[in-house]
Amino acid sequence: MTKTRAPGQNIFFIALVAVAIAFLAGFIISAISLVLLKGLPGLASSLASPEIQFAMKLSLSTSIISTLLCFAFALPAAYGLVRFDFPGKGVVNAVLNIPIALPPVVSGVALLLLFGTTALGNELAARGLKFVFTPQGIVVAQFFVNAPYMMTVLRSTFKDIDPRLEFVARTLGCSQLQSFLRVTLPLARNGLIAASVITWARALGEFGAVLMLCGATRFKTEVLPISLFLNMSTGELDLAMAAASILIIISLTSLFVFELLGASYKQFEISRVEI
Amino acid sequence: MLELKGINKQLGDFRLKDINLEINEGEYFVILGPTGTGKTVILEVIAGMYRPDSGEIYFKNQKISSLYPEQRGISFVYQDYALFPHLSVEENIIFGLKVQNISQESIKKSLQDMVTLLGIEHLLQRYPTTLSGGEQQRVAIARALITSPQILLLDEPLSALDPRTRQVFQEELQNIHAMLGTTTIHITHDFSEALALGDRIAVLQDGAIVQVGTPAEVFHHPSSCFVAEFVGAENILSGQCTDGVIKVGPGVDIHAVSPEQGEVNLTIRPEDIIISHQPLTCSAQNSLPGTLLKMYNQGPLFRITIDSGVILTALLSKQAVEEMALRPGQKVWATFKASAVHVF
Numbered sequence: 001m002t003k004t005r006a007p008g009q010n011i012f013f014i015a016l017v018a019v020a021i022a023f024l025a026g027f028i029i030s031a032i033s034l035v036l037l038k039g040l041p042g043l044a045s046s047l048a049s050p051e052i053q054f055a056m057k058l059s060l061s062t063s064i065i066s067t068l069l070c071f072a073f074a075l076p077a078a079y080g081l082v083r084f085d086f087p088g089k090g091v092v093n094a095v096l097n098i099p100i101a102l103p104p105v106v107s108g109v110a111l112l113l114l115f116g117t118t119a120l121g122n123e124l125a126a127r128g129l130k131f132v133f134t135p136q137g138i139v140v141a142q143f144f145v146n147a148p149y150m151m152t153v154l155r156s157t158f159k160d161i162d163p164r165l166e167f168v169a170r171t172l173g174c175s176q177l178q179s180f181l182r183v184t185l186p187l188a189r190n191g192l193i194a195a196s197v198i199t200w201a202r203a204l205g206e207f208g209a210v211l212m213l214c215g216a217t218r219f220k221t222e223v224l225p226i227s228l229f230l231n232m233s234t235g236e237l238d239l240a241m242a243a244a245s246i247l248i249i250i251s252l253t254s255l256f257v258f259e260l261l262g263a264s265y266k267q268f269e270i271s272r273v274e275i
Numbered sequence: 276m277l278e279l280k281g282i283n284k285q286l287g288d289f290r291l292k293d294i295n296l297e298i299n300e301g302e303y304f305v306i307l308g309p310t311g312t313g314k315t316v317i318l319e320v321i322a323g324m325y326r327p328d329s330g331e332i333y334f335k336n337q338k339i340s341s342l343y344p345e346q347r348g349i350s351f352v353y354q355d356y357a358l359f360p361h362l363s364v365e366e367n368i369i370f371g372l373k374v375q376n377i378s379q380e381s382i383k384k385s386l387q388d389m390v391t392l393l394g395i396e397h398l399l400q401r402y403p404t405t406l407s408g409g410e411q412q413r414v415a416i417a418r419a420l421i422t423s424p425q426i427l428l429l430d431e432p433l434s435a436l437d438p439r440t441r442q443v444f445q446e447e448l449q450n451i452h453a454m455l456g457t458t459t460i461h462i463t464h465d466f467s468e469a470l471a472l473g474d475r476i477a478v479l480q481d482g483a484i485v486q487v488g489t490p491a492e493v494f495h496h497p498s499s500c501f502v503a504e505f506v507g508a509e510n511i512l513s514g515q516c517t518d519g520v521i522k523v524g525p526g527v528d529i530h531a532v533s534p535e536q537g538e539v540n541l542t543i544r545p546e547d548i549i550i551s552h553q554p555l556t557c558s559a560q561n562s563l564p565g566t567l568l569k570m571y572n573q574g575p576l577f578r579i580t581i582d583s584g585v586i587l588t589a590l591l592s593k594q595a596v597e598e599m600a601l602r603p604g605q606k607v608w609a610t611f612k613a614s615a616v617h618v619f
Contacts, residue, residue, distance in 0.1 A: 164357050167324045170344040171351045172371030172422055182374075186361045 032248060038237070039245030046242030054219055055227035055243060058135060062223060063203035066142035070150045070199050075192070078154035079180070083163060099148045107145050108212025115140070115213070133215045138223060141209035142202075150199040157191025158184070194261040201254035205247055276300040276458060277321070277426060282330035284320055289313040291320070292483040294330070298426075298460060303452050305469040306462045307493075308479030309505065314462045315354075317479075318428045321460070322351045334425070350419035354431040356411045358403035364414050365399040371422035389417045392451065409440040420455065429461040433468055445471055466506045470494070478502050496619050503542050503619070509588045510543040516618065527584035530560035531616035539618050547615035548589035550579065551608045552599065560613040563587070567605045570596070577601075581609050 039046075046052050081093060099107055115121040115131040124131070131137035161184055169179035185192075207225035214221040216230055224243045231240035282294040291313050298304045308314050319325050321332060323344035332340040339347055350371075358367050368389060372382045390396045393413040403411060412432065419427055432448070433441045449472060452459055463469055469476045470490045478486045478493060486498040497503035503511045514523035516539045521529045523541075531541060549555070554562050565583030577596045581587045587609050591601075601607070 162357065164324075164353060165359060167319075167322075167344065168351055168353070168357045169359075169370070171322050171347075171349060171424075172418070173345050173374040175343070175345060178374060182370075183359055183361075187359075189361075 035241060035244045036248060039241035039248075042238045043242050043245055046239055049239060049242075051218065051222070051227065051231075052239060052242055052246075055222050055224045056246065058138070058221075059204050059223040062135065062138040062142060063200055066139045066146065066203045067196055067200040069139070069143050070147040070203075071192075071196060074147050074151040074154055074195075078151045079158055079184075081151075082155055082158040096148050096151060099145055100152065104145050104206065104208030105212055108141060108209035111137075111141060111144055111209065111213045132213060133217070133221065135214070135221060137214040138210050138221060141213045142206045145206055145209050146199050146202050149202065150195050153195040153198065154188075154191065157188045157195065160191075161187050190261040194258045197254045197261075198258045201251050204250055276302075276335060277460075278333040279317075279321070280331050280333065282317075282320060282327045282332070284313075284316060284325060284327045286313075286316055286325065289316050290482040291316055291327075292481070294484055296477060296484065296487070298458065301456045301458055303459045303461065303472055303474045305473030305476045306460065306479055307466060307469045307473075307476050307505070308462075308464060310464055312479045313482040314464075314479055315430050318351065318430055318460065318462060321426075322349045322428055323347055348422075348425040349428060350422060350424035350426070351428045352412075352415045352419050352430065352432060354435060356403075356415040358406075358411055358415055358418070360403055362403075363399065364395070364401050364403070364406070367403065367414055368399075368417045368421055370418060375422075385421050389421045392420075392454070393417050393447075408435050408437075409444065412436065412444060416451070420451070420457065424457065427457045427459045429459060431462055431464070433463070434465070448472060466494075478505065495617055497542070498619065500540055503540065508542040509545050510548075511540065512542075512585055513538065513540045515539075519613070521616075521618070524584040527563065529563075529616055530613040531618050532613050533616075533618035535618055541616050541618045543587070543611055543616055545578065545588045545590040547611050548587060549610045550581070550589055550591060550595075550599070550601070551610065552605075554608050555610050557610070558612070559610050561616070562608055562610040564606065564608055567601060567603050567607050569603060570601065581607060583609055 047056075077096065081089065081096075102110075112132060115124065115137070121132070129136065131140045165183050165187070166176075166179040169183045170176065174182060204223075205225055206223075207229065210221070210223060210226060211229070216222070216226045218230060222230065224247055228240050228243040228247070231237070231243065277296075277298040279294050279296040282291055284291040289311075294317060306314055306317060316325070320327050323339075323342060327340060330340075331338055334347070359370065362370065365386065369382050369386055372385060390399065393416060395410065395413045395417060398406065398410055398414065403414065406414065412435075416432075429448075433444055436444060445468065448461075451457075452472075461468075461472060473490055475488060476486075476490055476493050477484050478498075480499075480501050486493055486502050488496075493502065494506050494508070497506060497508060500511055500513070512521075512523040512529070514521045514529070516531070516533060516535050516537060518536075519531055519533060521531055521533075521539060521541060523529055529541065533539070549559070550567075554564070563583035565581040565587070568580040568582050568586070571578040572593075575593055577591045577593060579589045579591055579596075579601070581589065589609060
């Protein structure tokens with residue numbers, strides 16, 4: 001009898017579980033570490049290359065702008081869908097979730113058609129807003145794919161906050177907006193930060209939709225994933241691995257931040273207790 | 276002062292049915308009802324969380340049913356207190372004052388008065404999740420009262436507390452009400468709480484109000500068997516009343532002082548029933564023979580049930596039980612005055 005095994009646990013079942021976990025973890029670590037092993041040594045010199053610098057700058061600017069846009073729309077939408085009841089809410093919910101289920105490539109095609117030669121596309125182009133094969137298009141593609149995702153995260157954040165707290169705030173003299181700003185928003189703080197970080201990381205890595213709407217043009221629509229794709233196709237392995245490594249580092253960091261903050265205010269409550 | 280006229284509200288499984296109430300200025304009004312009868316919904320409708328489906332609320336003769344919660348001057352304390360978890364006790368209490376543009380100095384003074392009144396000065400820097408139930412309760416009351424509301428709504432304020440704290444806090448609620456005179460509506464399922472605190476009581480059954488009156492009126496003259504049972508009345512019987520004699524069972528007649536005729540209900544308080552081995556010659560008109568069924572020791576008192584054709588419960592002192600050597604199965608007589616029989 002081993003001392004560590006609790007009574008009633010089958011050794012074969014435990015072994016099966018252990019093998020599954022070990023396989024998955026090993027698979028993920030070996031794949032990622034290979035990229036990092038190839039990418040990290042040449043990272044410094046690759047970072048100095050104008051192409052990677054361009055890709056990083058374009059990635060940063062487009063992802064930050066698209067994340068801010070997602071925030072501006074997803075925050076009120078998520079709040080409204082949690083707090084208010086209205087006819088057709090289920091349908092609206094389903095519609096807003098469509099881009100999460102769609103392959104990003106399909107989202108990109110849809111956007112290409114919408115902004116291509118339709119009345120809307122022509123009208124916007126006439127006003128100087130061209131989204132097809134342009135850097136602005138990258139922002140639009142990232143926004144389309146990520147806004148519903150951010151909304152889903154924020155919805156679970158707001159769901160965890162007791163609506164009666166806002167009501168109590170109102171009986172104490174707050175308007176509806178004040179009670180949102182003074183009670184719900186501070187309680188949602190960690191969820192908001194976590195949602196922003198994870199949305200930003202996803203925007204940075206968005207490939208399919210960007211490729212379809214904006215194409216893959218060096219020094220024009222070359223964000224980091226596009227750069228990785230272009231350099232792999234042309235055999236520039238050092239640059240490709242550098243782009244991949246940067247994306248991995250950013251993803252891992254944001255995953256860590258996301259886990260740390262948690263998406264719920266219950267964790268917020270616990271951190272307060274510890275003070 | 277506060278009037279509810281024909282309020283109907285359907286909310287999930289809860290339903291308020293044609294609620295009509297009038298609450299006077301400075302009154303401590305208790306709404307009494309079993310759990311799940313929509314008691315909280317009444318308070319939420321009064322405070323403005325929900326609009327009634329029909330009916331109107333008037334405050335000092337002004338219609339307030341369409342006003343926002345923040346325009347009503349009504350403070351709300353939930354059963355679980357609903358303190359803001361991200362704010363310290365101090366920030367929680369002064370929340371309502373900071374929203375209005377009130378000077379720092381007068382906020383400080385109000386805070387000082389309120390924490391002194393509730394004895395929570397030492398808690399100011401703590402966070403709600405670190406407080407005990409009783410402490411959270413005090414903070415929630417302080418937060419509700421600091422804005423000097425016209426009406427204070429308390430939703431089961433004592434039910435989450437342990438029995439000792441509950442007793443202390445019940446007295447505190449009395450003191451606070453005596454000092455500030457804030458019109459208070461208090462919801463509970465506990466009649467003893469209603470009895471101790473309420474100037475008047477409304478009894479709620481299945482979302483409808485079945486009786487309104489002073490605690491004594493509700494206790495002594497319950498409007499129905501439901502109310503009688505709910506307020507802890509015992510010996511609830513019903514029968515046909517003819518000229519002050521009520522036939523409650525085959526061959527069991529009870530004399531009462533009542534002008535009622537026909538089908539009536541009655542209650543007899545257990546402490547009004549005298550037990551003896553022999554029939555008593557006295558002024559009491561009711562003396563029923565019966566068999567002693569069970570005896571429950573309740574500390575200084577014994578609760579005794581007797582089968583006299585109907586089951587009667589009596590309360591006797593331990594000493595009386597010992598001196599009479601009462602045992603289950605004995606033949607005894609249950610005697611009580613006609614005036615001890617409350618007919619309703």
